[in-house]
Amino acid sequence: MRKDPFHLADDYARMLADPPSAVLESGVPYRSGFHWTERHLQCLWYDEHYRPPCFPLPGGETVRILHPGEWNLEAGPDFLNATLLVQPGDRWLHGDIEVHVHPTDWDAHGHQADPAYERVVAHVTWFAGPPPRSLPAHVLPLALAEPVASMPGLSLDDIDLKAYPHAALPATPRPCEARLKNDPDRARALLAAAGHYRLQLKAARLRARLAQTGDRHQLFYEEVMAALGYKHNQTPFRLLARLLPVASLGVSRETAYARLLGAARLLPQPEAAADPESERFIRTLWDLWWRESSAELPDGVTWRLHNLRPQNAPARRLAAAASLFSGMFT
Known part of the structure; x- marks a missing residue:
């Protein structure tokens, strides 16, 4: 009699399902009948x-x-600005x-x-079941398992x-597809022209700012600071760079970081530190x-x-700024 090549699989499944399990990380439930990840469902x-x-x-x-919406690569709902049609009745839903x-x-x-989840119009899950207790009444619960099972292959x-x-x-049609789909040369020319147009606008803005400051080092600093702010905090970073000029950062890295955090009103309280080492650093x-008595950004x-995302947190980005600019132009 031929031995089942996967004869240990059932034993392992029983080990996973029998708490306490010695083979599964704590807090990670074994999901019988589902062998993929949430990312598989997002792709689906x-x-x-x-x-x-x-x-x-x-x-x-x-x-x-x-x-299906735009795939959100940041915090918040998985997809933004989706469009659904509920029938009969032709009820249109637009949201996340x-x-x-x-x-x-x-x-x-939670x-x-x-x-960030106030615009969600559908909660898509693999398994069906009663709606979550806190799911708003207007959000549609959509389960994938049964419809997917009906799709052979x-x-x-x-x-x-x-x-x-x-x-x-x-x-769904992409912008400009009707005009450019069958004309790759025109598409390439349009993209090149659009790139030149954006660079031209940026160059004009930089020239105007350089005429104001007369300081190319300060201009470079402001632009890097705005980039460190990413899209959500560009304005505060740029204002901070103007409030605390690059010439004021010709100091040690720690002092530069203290000045940036203090002027940004982002210095944490020592008591909030996660460990004694962090508390000592914050007190420093x-x-x-x-000692600085420098100006701070206004409350507005x-x-x-x-x-x-953690790497985009302003305090972390300001640490990068302190490392980059402390003593750079002195």
């Missing part, structure tokens, strides 16, 4: 080759996905999409308390995760800052501090 939603053509709703309604494995993940992730194992979101585009920054300048 984004790509019409995999996405079910419609979703059934309780009461006999169906939902068609006219546009959040994707999870289980319906209860909405509660587990989305109900996050303003579709396997989530076939999804190339690395191709998304940039290598795979939704089939406060000691350096109090607001920082985006939430729904950012």
Whole structure:
């Protein structure tokens, strides 16, 4: 009798399902019947080759996905500005999409308390089930498992995760497609012209600012600071660069960091430190800052501090600025 080549699989599944498990990290539930990741579901939603053509709703309604939305690579809902059509009745929905494995993940992730999720119109999950307790009443619960199971030949194992979101585009028409799709030479010329146009505008802005300051070092500093602010904090970073000129950073790295954080009104309280070493460092920054008595950004300048990736946090970006510019032009 031929031995099952996977004869240990059932034993391992029982080990995973029998708490406490010695083979599974704490806090990571074993999801019987689902062997993929949330990213697989995001790809499935984004790509019409995999996405079910419609979703059934309780009461006999169906939902068609006219546009899956823009894949959000930052904090917040997984897809932005999607368009759905609920029938019968031709009810159009336009908003954001959040994707999870289980319906209860909405509660587990605390989305109900996050303003970034106020525009969500559909909660897409693999498993069906009762809507989460905190899911707003207007948000449609859409389950993927049953519609996907009805699509013969579709396997989530076939999804190339690395191709998304940039290598795979939704089939909805792209801007300018009608004019440029069949004319690659014209498309290349248009892109080149658009690039030149943007560079021309930027060069004109830089020339005007250089005429104001007369200081190319300061101009370079302001532009790098704005870039460090990323798109959400460009304005505060640029204003900070003008309030605290690069010439004032001809000091040690720690002093430069203290000046930047203090002027930005972002110096944390020592008591909030996670460990004694961090507390000592913050106290050192406060000691350096109090000696300066420098101006601060006005209260009307607001920082985006939430729904950012950790590497985009202003305090971390200001640490980079201190490393770059402390003593650079002295």
